Amino acid sequence: SQQGEEDPQALSIQEGENATMNCSYKTSINNLQWYRQNSGRGLVHLILIRSNEREKHSGRLRVTLDTSKKSSSLLITASRAADTASYFCATVLPYAQGGSEKLVFGKGTKLTVNP
């Protein structure tokens, strides 16, 4: 079953604008990750945020985590046409709750950046 649910399902913006995608999940987590999938390709890891972290940056990416609301957001600043892809959040459950090596993925947000 899906742990994460991304919102919105689809997002279309102009090049140069910022894109924000949200992810909600249901149970406690060890960490939350974001992956990108270009059309017809495999997933690529973007960034990981641990349950004791609130914000993390990597280049044009900014991820926030609110464990009290069980939600995370991914912000892509100054978007480019090459950012067009689907973005997925994935959670890892705490080991004490049976979490191990499993990633549980949401259904993704399809981002289109128009030139």
Added chain:
Amino acid sequence: DAGVIQSPRHEVTEMGQEVTLRCKPISGHDYLFWYRQTMMRGLELLIYFNNNVPIDDSGMPEDRFSAKMPNASFSTLKIQPSEPRDSAVYFCASRNRRTSPYEQYFGPGTRLTVT
């Protein structure tokens, strides 16, 4: 590094036929994961291995599915007999627990169509 290699990239078969999907993980990685992606169900974990040993196969949909990892550089996912509802993209991913505790590296996927 060549990354995770999957073959074939596309497979079209008739209902009732046996299908074998292949995966070569990144050298040195000790975890291997098989996922299935469909529009309806998103990305689902089928099974994962640690040091060639199956650890969790709770995601394998039914007995028609089987997976093996005879050595550290090769894994197969077999469907016998195949059914139209097995049509999906199947991904293999690998990970090195020491160097990247949570990040998974995905292959390009095999698109399976069962007619």
